[in-house]
Amino acid sequence: MTVATADTPAGHEGHHEHVHYTSTGLENRKIAIWALIGSECMLFASLISTYLIYKGRSKVGPFPHEWSCKTSNVVGKTAELVAGCAPADVLKPILDIPVTSQSTFVLLMSSLAMVLALAAVENKGHPLPAGAGWWDRCLASSKFWLMATAVMGVAFIGYQSYEFTSFVHEGLTIKTNLFGSSFFTLTGFHGAHVTVGVLWLMSLLWIDRTRGLGPKDELVVDICALYWHFVDVVWIVIFTLVYLIS
Amino acid sequence: MSDDAKHATETHHPTGNQYLKIAIILTVITAIEVWAYYIPALVASPLFNPALIIMSALKFAIVVLYYMHIKFDHSLFRLLFTASLILAMCTGTALMFLFGVFKL
């Protein structure tokens, strides 16, 4: 695949977008985003390793999966083990699996919306097949899917804010113990990545609304999609290693 | 490059409905993971952790292969990503060995 030559006036809206020759025929920005994703692998590997290294080393509760008692050193897998503890001093396992399962599902679905947004942008301008139903029309709307992705991203951040505030109410802050420090930092870093992704999606949505995204913008949407899916796969790993495995 | 040529290279991309099927598979795996978490007998099993990690790796692979369309894209991207991922996983694993998370 060779990109068009320098004298193709591919510009729009007065932009002088000369398409340059490249050695591989690939787009510069796409190579850069994959290199960035590679670098991010190392970033999250360091964070996740630290979380796992510090797991079980906290001196005081609350703990992720264990019951404990503020006034004694009892830590255990079941509520019975802290039966001797005054009810006010009992610290429950803090991770809220039902809520986090919902947020995980939301983020997974946002990835679906993202690929559909990309497909809609790529197919823009193709007439709908005869007898197209509401679903075909829906599939063709890049604005709808971009918006859906961003909304689910915001929902995920909403879940995370809810999770963080309820942890703080239950007595776990970033200062409480090693678990608190490493948990909030790891999931906070992921949340920050989601936030950047949402801003990126909003910017795309804004471009789509002002001048419309079409097949020529495939790359612009694609690199955002790659970033977004990467943030999603990081969460897939975090959900299993942090939330489910005890 | 004409639009026809462009679409010729992209015929391998999954369609909207295939994306939907992939999403259903991902949801089912997630549901199995969460379901297993609530069955004490399963959690107690020595296979629980490996099974969860395999399911998680499967989801990871599906998203990377199909949603990030690395399966259909230029091999350079595959190389950039897998090399970095393998290095990151090796480093992380080595760190966990060094800190005694796993024992030899």
Next chain:
Amino acid sequence: MATTAAPAPINTPAGTSYAPGEATGIWSWLTTVDHKRIGTLYLWTALTFFIVAGIEAFIIRLQLMKPNNQLVSAEMYNQLFTMHGTTMVFLVIMPLSAAFFNYLIPLQIGARDVAFPRLNAFSYWVYLFGGIFMTVPIFFDVAPNGGWFGYAPLTTMQFSGGLNIDFWVIGLQILGVSSLAAAFNFITTIINMRAPGMSLMRMPIFTWMSFVVQFLLILAFPAITIALFFLQFDRFFGTQFYEIAAGADPLLWQHLFWVFGHPEVYILILPAFGLVSEILPTFSKKPLFGYNVMVYSGIMIGFLGFGVWAHHMFAVGMGATADTIFAMATLLIGIPTGVKIFNWVATMWGGNIRFTVAMKFAISLVALFTIGGISGVMHSSPPTDLQQTDTYFIVAHFHYVLFGGSIMGIMGGIYFYYPKIFGRYMSEKLGNWHFWSFFVGMNMTFFPMHYAGMLGMPRRIYTYDIGQGWEQFNLWSTVGALLQGVGLICFVYNFVKSRKRGEVAPNDAWGAGTLEWSIPSPPPDYNFAKIPYVTSRYPLWDIKQPEMTAELTHTAPDAGVIADAHAVPMHEETQYYTAKSLGIPMPFPTIKPLFAALFMVLMMAGLVFIHLDLFWVAIFVMIGSGAAFVGSLYGWLTSPLE
């Protein structure tokens, strides 16, 4: 490029440090996105920091000249050695390499610029502002004082209150952004911007080593970024990552730091290896010996570099298994490195050698790096290392590889590429003074350190008592440092003076064989009026001295590829044109990367106000400049490149 009429060349007197027809003045430098100008900015800035860090080193040597000396206070001494190390690593050697990455990579692969010109400008400005942020505190006695490796928990609030470490931890985060942004840029440039026929196995070795370094950067920097974030959170927000009382592991920092730190030493040395691999063939009049093996061994060094970090930590007691694995991996690295040394020697073997200053620096790298490499192999063995760790023996070792290796190689590179960058030669006479005082001075400084170290003199020691057998060695080291100072003065004078008064250089200043020498010196802003297609590893020798490349494989790329790139056969370009008359679209100059860099640095630096008990000022500065940063970024991304 629909121009049909032949464009008229610009005729201006030769030997200016600006290419004719280029904008001049301060604004043109602040808004530049030209990789050559950014490279030049890197060069000037890094050399300035080199002088600063050199003065710091000299004060350290004066303090250690005699026993029980009290030239500076112990606290100032801590700041001096910390800043000497930090500055030399992050503000001198890495940016000097970056100067060459910027200047040379596009020229060597036959490109008109890097893949992302504005991101390139951003990297430089972040580096400049970050460098200032780290360097200024020493004048107010609040410079970082925890060693260049900043071991936590020593650097946590409990043991290092005050602002000193804040400047270090935030400064390194800032510089990390600069290095990472540049690395993504160069990876893309090398993969995607090569001229037709410039296959990977035809790229000049400097470009190859740079390519390896960019991968080391993107894969090693995240580890220290995370370690620094933990430290920042511990210091500012009360997390417990390095809080031993809360159950934290005292080795967490060390491991994360050295996961970055060992690839980092290859980040420092490989560009110098690359420069030397350009200089030796040119002045031996022979193609590089064993090109393929040179490439593979560079990749091997980079790859193995990720699996050896814990050899910096043999003394902490990791256990026999870990020690053995890391010792063996470390010994393995000796193989590709040794291969390189032998290949350089074989390149010179039987060659028609010209002993220019650049060549002398290059040869001295081969010799001095070998000494440093061998002492490195010595302490790759844990039992030996236990004897040597934290003594001056280690100081001797890493100065042989970083001064004898990186600095000597980069100095060779400066003499070699000066005519290309500024259009005039540096003085060979002053260069010889510089070379010999550096060469003798550095051996006199660092060789005695081996002995002082074996006699037990610890690193980082403020002063020492009489009668331990260290006096003689320390005195020699200080005299050597003085000699190096003389060399540095010769160099600075030569560097500054030659810009206006040096002998005028032609295109091909030394009779080299790679693409950068086929265009005028200094190169015009568009680099290549016509992109040449490349048929062998030394395209310029192909047309000027074909007998030298007769034994190399020659193949031309497909006609289709040549047509796509509008490429023409290999040729020399001696005239200057304007990009406009050639119909070459050039990126617009823009101030936005500078603003984005400035606001990003302010945003990160604003955190310091928290430790000055100015919480709301910190919030205001961080949010205000954060918003301005995002604003500049949007302004930058929504304006067209060219």
